Amino acid sequence: MAASAPISRTIYFGPFAHSTSLTTLEIEPQGAIGVDSNGVIRFVERNVSSLPALLSSLQTAKEEDWTDAKVVSIPNTTAGFFFPGFIDTHVHAPQHPNTGLFGKTTLLDWLQKYTFPMEASFSNASRAQRVYQNFVSRTLSHGTTTAAYYATIHVEATNTLAFICRERGQRALVGRVCMNSDLSPEYYRDKSVETSYADSKASIEYIRSLDPKGEIVKPIITPRFAPSCTPQCLSAMGQLAKETDAHIQTHISENKGEIELVKSLFPDSESYAQVYDTHGLLTDKTILAHCVYLGADERKLILARKSKISHCPASNTAITSGCAPIRSLLDEGHTIGLGTDVSGGFSPSILENVRQAIWVSRHLCIQTDSEAVKLSTEEALYLATRGGAAVVGMQDKVGGFEVGKEWDAQMISLGPVAEDGNETGEFEDGPVDVFGWESWPDKVEKWVYSGDDRNTVAVWVRGRLVHETIRYPYYREGSEYDLPSDTTP
């Protein structure tokens, strides 16, 4: 299994940036991060003047010999840096072909018109193979090193997605979607509660057999959302969660019509959150997507259960769901990450959702005339990395650069503006223009607000290279540029 095969010890040499708290982004222009043959960070050095100086200080101070380590260095140290991989806490892989298609629909008609027909087609194994391979390529190219995926109701296609993630080396929670109520068309729903339970269990077992230690892929129990499941089905999923100690993901409080529907379907429940709690689905391993209109009691309940929140700003804007009150949820102590929610969301990029989280917070500010609700760039980047890591239960492993964490990272490269101003009209280095006089915080902001996948030139998970663009050699072994074949997954 490529994703756990030993790799060469490697020093990642050059500027790096990562969140150190919700409000603080550390930018270190002269960094060096040592990663061992298991992909674990062994040192994080700052103010490093040169590679020989680093190697000698490691020998002196730590009695460690890193002279035979590979070196991966930032080629353009004035406009490139390492950044933690992004974590997508809510994304529907089978909806990828519908990205950008929603017209003027909102949640409930969008599901019927676009989503269910597309998902149903994943009974076709070759379609699943092609779309999932394509989507994992896409999300990796955007620097997504971990994703919490919804698949479809089909066990085979769900397992295909998990297999592809493991092969490609992308960390993933992969969930067979469970839905048995007649909200869904007859052609696309579980035939019975027994089927729901058995199929979800079968997929959990397959994924655990694929990756027994859960190093790359793990299963996640995925009741679509309350209106898609009968109470018996929700109970069966709660039961399954108990038996398997698996993660859980579902949707909550996304859209006003949906909330009314839940009230009518579950008249005995005090709230939408209560529906899940009653059925054993609010655990500290539960990811709740959206949380746009939660009541005060629901927020308290979710906090008490230590369930996590996935904020999906692009989706909430595109299908006109609403503006999730992220500032007050953060103030209350909720654990929050970002989700692309493809294809309610129109982009597989978490960087785009960093921007969208900021726009949504500004629209809340416009609505409420309160400056306090605005998210800063630093806060949105925190949600995209450390926040997301906590949502998927990997806060000890990924999300930032510290000794003991694993090397899930992307190399960002920003294009310098030529002296002639790029008169030829060629922009091979992507959409960000760096003139040379910018401060480091300005360069990072330029990436955040105008960058895209072209700026993510290499991506690693657990120290293994999982994506790279082929524009230029950025590897250096000793003093030679060299593409190390054994780090290719």
Added chain:
Amino acid sequence: MAASAPISRTIYFGPFAHSTSLTTLEIEPQGAIGVDSNGVIRFVERNVSSLPALLSSLQTAKEEDWTDAKVVSIPNTTAGFFFPGFIDTHVHAPQHPNTGLFGKTTLLDWLQKYTFPMEASFSNASRAQRVYQNFVSRTLSHGTTTAAYYATIHVEATNTLAFICRERGQRALVGRVCMNSDLSPEYYRDKSVETSYADSKASIEYIRSLDPKGEIVKPIITPRFAPSCTPQCLSAMGQLAKETDAHIQTHISENKGEIELVKSLFPDSESYAQVYDTHGLLTDKTILAHCVYLGADERKLILARKSKISHCPASNTAITSGCAPIRSLLDEGHTIGLGTDVSGGFSPSILENVRQAIWVSRHLCIQTDSEAVKLSTEEALYLATRGGAAVVGMQDKVGGFEVGKEWDAQMISLGPVAEDGNETGEFEDGPVDVFGWESWPDKVEKWVYSGDDRNTVAVWVRGRLVHETIRYPYYREGSEYDLPSDTTP
């Protein structure tokens, strides 16, 4: 002058799409558009089965011989099409290096912190040359064939921008910014009303000497906004407009603090719009950027004066200005286009602003619970092309494909998904994934919601090629692929 030199007659062969009304987008899968040696469209044919059939029908039906014309054909006719060039009705070229930098500021502190220091630096001619060359390359690469540019207060740098636009063949209104009040720092404002008048006039005369017929570049009188100008200065600009019959551009009603400031600075005026009207600045050649909080009387006044509106949704969101009520402005009969408003706006792309216009309208829908305020994809594309053309007074020349209009167009190419799902992680054709089963409206929507400059593979203004990516040959002369050197500007 390259931009007016004769070119070869050319047939643009393949699918095309354009707005035929505010709510209708025509998509013709089998099109052919003939452009004469002046860059003017001579025929627009539909349902064309083949090139020989077209040529013979032209000969029979119109007695026209196009057999010796060049042919530019869409290489991938299942996922490529011609589309009108975009029109950016409000953009500050010197702020380009600040793109993405605004932090948590809003209009008035943003001007002081970011904008004025950057603009002041354009006293340096080599900076102006580099930044403007770079920015024109960027906007062309995003398919912007016409732009209404604000420059800075410097005559020389303003003229440099106009010169570059003419050389590169991008249609432009170019305005020297006029500002003499003490809102601006002493280091960056006109020294007196006389300077304001003389410098603005000097730039107008230069630009008219550069392009006497105004085929590519025209001057535009540019009082920054009311708080930047004393009443005497505004009057001088009104006087200059009268004397020169030039276009006018300014800002209005962008931000609540700004509106209060205008009230306090112009206590005798009934409204912000009234300030401009009093000084002769509301004409049918005036472009008013933003219009977020206009009162009913102001809207009526603007309509009566036939002044035009530039909607800048990305900017209004990014610096938390507000949501312009575009639906009701359209219903009242206003003429509206889109503006990127770089660098209040964080992107030089009108396509991004098509999306942002839709997001802003959805946020208005969320705020007001009225579905009616939503803009459709078709409407936003209309604003980006025909709407913009009317705003800059070029509705008879550009914005759509009809006989008699000039060929301002972009070739859009969407990437097909490989059968293996792009397992290698390479996406050379850009960010849009076309699986092959999509309808034409779906393909266009995919471009609108997930496309970027990578999908704009060639751009023409007046039939002259002004931008191209170099990935593949899309020219065909007779049956040969051939890059026609004489169409390069």
